Amino acid sequence: MAPKKPLCFPSLLLLLLTLLRPQADTRSFVVDREHDRFLLDGAPFRYVSGSLHYFRVPRVLWADRLFKMQLSGLNAVQLYVPWNYHEPEPGVYNFNGSRDLIAFLKEASIANLLVILRPGPYICAEWEMGGLPAWLLRKPNIHLRTSDPDFLAAVDSWFKVLLPKIYPWLYHNGGNIISIQVENEYGSYRSCDFAYMKHLAGLFRAILGDEILLFTTDGPQGLRCGSLKGLYTTVDFGPGLLSKADNMTKIFALQREYEPHGPLVNSEYYTGWLDYWGQNHSTRSIIAVTKGLEKMLKLGASVNMYMFHGGTNFGYWNGADEKGHFLPITTSYDYDAPISEAGDVTLKLFALRNVISQVFQGVLERNTKHKLFLTGKMGAKLDVLLENMGRLSFGSNYSDFKGLLQAPILGQTILTQWLMFPLKVDKLVKWSFPLQLLKNSHPQTPSGPIFYSTTFPIFDSVRDTFLFLPGWTKGQVWINGFNLGRYWTKRGPQQTLYVPKPLLFPRGVLNKITLLELENVPPQPQIQFLDSPILNSTLHRTYIYSLSADTRSDSKPMELSGH
Structure with a gap:
């Protein structure tokens, strides 16, 4: 939920310095069949993902749920796209409000989550007609999920609307979608129509290109009809199939029959189960779920947990x-998931987070060597901005110098005549720089280093608070000229900065906040003031300020209640 009149940034300053950090030549997500793994930008990668359905969660709560997933240790979110939710009548499309798929992708990006997209056309998901529009049945002889010309014509028309929307969000295009599923557990359907699957694969390739990774998902018994050459085969199973010690090995061995080389992938590892009206609530024990996840991670598998947050079947x-008789699914889609239907974290979440935290994800440290490719003309000047992240405070070596400790080498040439000097950033902020320097300026790039600065009022009594910077990466914050310290939201575990009451001006006096973001700025910059810290937990109550380049002096905070 956003404020009616968001508080906006009146000024931005793009530093005239280049922050040097390693980057891949191109963005890519591919299968490394030689080493049985994924590669993200050329580096070994595996995802630990969770399913969340934007169509089962009010839009105002998307950010809350996604950040709870990110704070649980996940690096990706998996989601379906229900056709009938977006095309209620032939040729009538709705991508507004809670149907705004692109807005959800943006929220996932802010939460630093990659996306595994499952656009169908059939999705199952215990959703009305598996996501297929009921108006398809107006043709009484239509054969759904087959190469029936009537069905394919409707699918083609829908995908020619949907797929161009997501094209800019593919990972190699700068977005966060790393892979896309074709159909859904097609091997469990009676038709086994390979012409239909080939048609879908061709349609995806024609619109999205050859770089995006396309995959299929099927249970152990559905791989024969659900797999297709050219689409990466993955499996799905839950802890219920792992009662015997060697069952997991057997299931992954079935995947190996179709994918002899490449990463092991469980696209639906069931954390709970669905409920039917008139039957008992389904649950999965924490011990069973965590043990299964731990075993898969030890095998090096990529895993998606279905569901991580279930949500609600609103409306109809x-x-x-x-199953012999009609079994309607309940309104609640709680699924006994790690995040409850109401958005509360559960003991299952903490147990899963403990398992995930044992997996080494890889970090970039200061003593890691990187290659950096520079372009420039002879005689050009290179500026290097170095951040002091603290000098050693324990151990035998306290001589922790900062700066260029030896001359850089370009090819065989030693680069000399370097001028090193400290940036007096704190003094600049106290002198109201950059707030008074530029008005209504727009950054040319979402990358830092870059200053953001604005003012905000306090409408109630002044009290201690905690500053939360969702989506921001790493930098420094000042409140009324006082340096609060470093934030490193992306790394964690600390997510908030303590703002003592004495630093804030009382009602009637504007407070000023300045951020120096060193790396990446979220697409829709926001700051939040919380009643409680997030040191490795979730928030309860927030005040949100939207930070944009427009100027509105009459902005007011919006109080939100959440879980």
Whole structure:
């Protein structure tokens, strides 16, 4: 939920310095069949993901749920796209409000989560008609999920609307979508129509290109009809199939029959189960779920947990099953998931987070060697901005110098005549720099180093608070000229900075905040003031200020209640 009149940044300053950090030549997400793994930008990678359905969660709560997933240790979110939710009648499309798929992708990006997209056309998901529009049945002889010309014509029309929308969000295009599923557990359907699957694969390739990774997902018994050459085969199973010690090995061995080389992937590891009206609530024990996850991670597998947050079947959107008799699915899609239907974190979440935290994800440290490719003309000047992250405070070597400790070498040439000097940033901030320097300036790039600065009022009594910077990466913050310290939201575990009451001006006097972001700025910059710290937990109550380049002096904070 956003304020009615968001508080906006009146000034921005882009530092005239270049922050040097390693970057891949191009963004890519590919299968490394030689070493049985994924590569992200050329580096070994595996995802630990969770399913969340934007269509089961009010839009105002998307950010809350995504950040709880990110704080749980996940690096990706998996989601379906229900066709019937966006095309209620033929040719009538709705991508507004809680149907704004692109807005959800943006929220996932702010939460630093990659995206695994499952656009169907059939999605199952215990959703009304598996996501297929009921108006398809107006043609009484139509054969759904087959190469029936009537069905393919409707699918083609829908995908020619949907797929161009997500194209800019593919990872190699600068977005966060790393892979896309074709159909959904097609091997469990009676038709086994390979012509249909080939048509879908061709349609995805024609619109999205050849770089995006396309995959299929099927249970152990559905791989024969659900797999297709050219689409990466993945499996799905939950702890219920792991009662015997060697069952996991057997299931992954089935995947190996279709993918002899490449990463092991469980695209749906069930953290709970769905509920039917008139039956008991389904649960999965914490011990069973965590043990299964731990075993898969030790095998080096990439895993998506279905569901990580279930949500609600609002309105008439619940699906149903036929198992000898009609079984409608309940309104609640709680799924006994790690994040409850109401957004509360559970003991299952903390147990899963403990397992995930044992997996080494890889970090870039100061003593790691990197290659940096520079372009420039002879005689050009190179500026290097170095951040002092603290000098050694324990150990045998306290001589922790900062700066260029030896002359850089370009090819065989030693680069000399370097001028090193400290930036007096604190003094500049106290002198109201950069707030008074530029008005209504727009950054040319979302990358730092860059200053953001604005003012904000306090409408109630002044008290201690905690500053939360969702989506920001790493930098420094000043309140009324006082340096609060470093934030490193992306690294964690600390997510908030303590703002003591004496630093804030009382009602009637504007407070000033200045941020120096060193790396990446979120697409829609926001700051939040919380009643409680997030040191490795979730928030309860927030005041949110939207930070944009427009100027509105009459902005007011919006109080939100959450979990």
